[in-house]
Amino acid sequence: MAKQTTDTVSATKIGETPKQVVHPEPQYRWMNQSREWGTRVLPGEKGLTLDSLNVGIYGEIPQRWDDQGRNPRGAIPVKGALPIGYSVTSKTELWAPSAAQLYEEAIQRRWAPATDVPWSTVQPLPDDVETAICQVCTEISQYANTDIEVITSWQHRMSYGYHEVKQFLATASLDAARRYEALRKRALINGGGLGLEPMGQVNRVLLESRGGWTETVSALALIRGLFLVTMCEYLLRHAYNEAERVIYSYVIQDVSRLVNYGLDHLQYSIAHDDERLNAITTMVAIGVAMHNRDLRDPVLREALAIVFGGGVAGARKEGMSIFFDFMDDFRKRHLELRRWLKLPADPASLPLGYRPRDAK
């Protein structure tokens, strides 16, 4: 039987006799329970990074993580807890060797649109250019909304055994929120405003992909992410002020991390699961078909042509020519990534509107 101690506590009312309260002597039985005591990770040249903590049992990343709780990897699990219902429990379904590094990088390369963008450099522009920029901002903001929803809708299904991935994806959804914020601010700072909501067939593919996270990632990285990075590289080249240059250059970095996670994960998954290649191939084909439909909508194409061409007058020739250069670059990169992942990459198999100009 546990020892007991007696304390005298103050009366609640003036004049009452102090009450005697009995409570058990602390036993501290929870102490000295650790799966590997004595671990001591020291900061390296890059600080105390997340991946540097993967030592001993704490670095054992299992092929499956069936624990249905929120058990931090390496802790002693509670018994008899109600299962939470994680469905992404296999390493091949989400792992990317670079996830911890990407997480650290996202933290270090953070930026705040409110203060890090030189907003005062935005000066009045001709109405046609401002309208086009605002339309592009609207489209990118909607992509960002989709990214947030897609990432978070999968994140809570992922086992805690793979915390590196969950943590990186937390930064990726914050990146998307910041992207939304920055582009919305650009749309509203210069006498314009938001434009038309885009069609978003790719959004539907991403949001309604229920087959698996890997399949979702294949469209998120190879189609949406790569398209956005390439578009921002062209927008950076044709920016009208320093504020836009800062926004686009930071967005490129942010989205590149997500694309890189996607590539790393797809490569890992294909290498460790024979069934994955076919599923990814199918998902990419669906994504490409839907993206091809999105591209038939003239709104983004025309808005970009105006931005690249310096106005409606320049959009018809120079602007549209630059738009096609952008699309060619995107499609070529898309095919290069496919080849690298050993996915089918014959340009002739793509929808006509999706083929690089030199492959038509």
Place this chain on the structure above:
Amino acid sequence: MASTSLLFPSVEWLQAVREVFNTSEQYRGTGSGRCDCLVGLKVDNELFRVDFEGFGCESVKEASQADLDEADFYIEMPSDEWKAMLDNIRTNGHAVGEYTINTLDLGREEGIAHSTHGDQYRQDLFVRYNQTMQFFFDASSRVATTYERA
């Protein structure tokens, strides 16, 4: 700024840029950060390797073709285009307009960033660390540069 002009391309010139890059607060700010990658530079037939680690540039060396094969990516331009970019940086304090590495990359059929290993993940570090690369070359604005061998 160094009082004696240093020859571009050379290890000495890259060392001077590295020193400015590693010691200037302006290149440590927002949008920059940890960068771990091995970058090759190709100026006509002259090769160099620039090793980025953590928050700085760890080393610069002359390189062989084998070093270039090891690099995550290498940036290749003819010497006159390097000169045009560096002149633009020197005039403006940082790259402007057509002379940012992003725009230079877009402006060429095959881009300016390449790799021999074909690993897309590694080659994409050029995009992921684009701001850091730009900061590195922008640091050359404070290095007196000559293109003529004495």
